[in-house]
Amino acid sequence: MTSAFPFPKLRAAKGAQRPSKRGGSLTRRMIVVSAIWIILLLGVGGFALDRVLTRELERAFDAQLDYVLTALIASAEIGPDGEAYLNRPPADQRFLEPNSGVYFQISAVRTGGPPMGTADTDFPSRSLWDRRLQVRGGHNDFKVHVYNTTEFPTETLRVVERDARIPGSKLRWRFQVAQTRAELDDQITVLRSTMITSFGILGLGLIILAALQALYGLWPLRRVRRAIAQIRSGEKSRIEESFPREIEPLTEELNALLVHNEVQAEEARRHAGNLAHALKTPLTVITNAATAKSPDLADTVCREATTMRRQVDHHLARARAIGRRSSAQARADVWPSLQAVERAVSRLYENTTVDLAGDKNASVRVERQDLDEMVGNLIENAAKYGGGRVFVTVNTTPECVEIDVEDDGKGIPEAERTSIFDRGARLDTGKPGTGLGLAIVRDVAQIYGGSVQLEESEDLGGLLARLKLPLCS
Structure with a gap:
């Protein structure tokens, strides 16, 4: 028997899309x-x-x-x-x-x-x-x-x-x-x-x-x-028509929002493709080793699983930063973040002293979680590869906030300061780590319009990592 309303679900869906009239x-x-x-x-x-x-x-x-x-x-x-x-x-x-x-x-x-x-x-x-x-x-x-x-x-x-x-x-x-x-x-x-x-x-x-x-x-x-x-x-x-002067800012903002969403969608697709490509090789190695019943299968699985974890961590960090970047209310105070990282690093590395100095009222246009991740990676690297002293300075300029992290370690040769930002790159393989810390700092900083560069510390003789982030006025 045929129903008088053959498409009830379609009718409900159409009704659900109708705009609410509560606002009048x-x-x-x-x-x-x-x-x-x-x-x-x-x-x-x-x-x-x-x-x-x-x-x-x-x-x-x-x-x-x-x-x-x-x-x-x-x-x-x-x-x-x-x-x-x-x-x-x-x-x-x-x-x-x-x-x-x-x-x-x-x-x-x-x-x-x-x-x-x-x-x-x-x-x-x-x-x-x-x-x-x-x-x-x-x-x-x-x-x-x-x-x-x-x-x-x-x-x-x-x-x-x-x-x-x-x-x-x-x-x-x-x-x-x-x-x-x-x-x-x-x-x-x-x-x-x-x-x-x-x-x-x-x-x-x-x-x-x-x-x-x-x-x-x-x-x-x-x-x-x-x-x-x-x-x-x-x-x-896009909205291409011309509108009165009072409406023009609205259409410009809508077009900017469309561009922003397209950029985010493209970045998401690119990250998904990169992650898929990065996981394909380790999975192929594991599959081949399992198929051949290789005697070192366990070692191969552990090694390739570590590689996959590094890739997943890296892409998740970028995805979180991109998702939070769209917030117009992004704001974080630098000094409380540095103090929290200093307390955590001091507990992990008991023989390391972390000194903080500079502008205590500086704030950046970055989400607090991403700021913690960036300065945490920089200070932890300085404590891990330094000689026991870490000096952090906060300077405010009219355009940005500079966070300088210096250590008294051996430093990094100038020729290798660019390649060290590559995913998985590590100069000292004798210490634990994934080699993704500096890569994550660079990628997250660029997402917010900032940058990070490595130099030689004039005061301590080790490495100086200069992180620049947009100033929050």
Whole structure:
């Protein structure tokens, strides 16, 4: 029976290769942040602008009422019967139309006490008809007071009032001018509606602009992603396109990483080939001896096994150094490494004295394990082949750190100082060893961009091994 999903493993593998979405979209983040910031700014700005424009409309509205109030006070007089009247009619005809929404009233008030106005003493506008404006207490000055009131059930009034004295009267008179807020509220409503529409369109346009900017600005990153996918699929080996100035360093670093990985892969292949080639001859010798049932088979196996061990140790040391070289955080302090090696060598060679001198704060761009291996081989060789004294000096230059290891032994002739670095080369076969110490030091130092060279010690008369390693600033 055929399954409905004939390739479940293939589907799972494809699903496993899909990138995780836990981090979210960078484009979405930028758009959301921009939208929130735009809405916040437009909201605060719109509120502030609404307050300012509303106050300006109310101020203009109050100014018109105050102008009418001043005209009323200027034209008010006292008649023979003590009542107030106007020596000229108001210019606004709405004061003459009943319930027109524009009113005035002149009322007598008692100084320091409640209002004393009555239907006989009040002088209302004809537009009030049978209604009267309330004469409130609460202020006893001659300043202008503005307030809203709902004393008329059908309309909300904006009232401007002021107390004044009319020549010929001992009373204090309160002049009131009122107008319905309907026209003012309509203007505010139209203003707010226009502002909301305008700010909404502006906000939408800004959000669209931010979205386009995010999409356009991040588009080079999508091109980088496509280029990396082409490299992974084998279509390309490098990122060759041109990118904006901000993206160019990223592509350069990616290309450098590709080169670095290719170099490491090539070195790994070369080391594997070298190791295979180096092991082939000893294995052939052992096989031939075993096939021929040679009487010295045991000696042959031991000799060739020693040779194979030297080769394995050498290539493993190089492989470890190459693998650790890629770490950008590689750093090792020289002095603690020298002290650790000095303690170990002093226990192995009791009749040897190792003296340390120089810069105690020097540090190199090398992994600590590889530094220990290099200085350990040099100091151990000096103790093994020297006369009992080893002198180690650390010098720091602007470019590198020099570690000089001197001994008081016989030294090495100048003609043989180059061949001694060959794998398995030994000048003194009477002492134990594999002949790989100096070869490992040279190879590991070169991997980190350093070097090692042999010279004659001027102070002790023996051999001087000068190890140079890159300075870690």
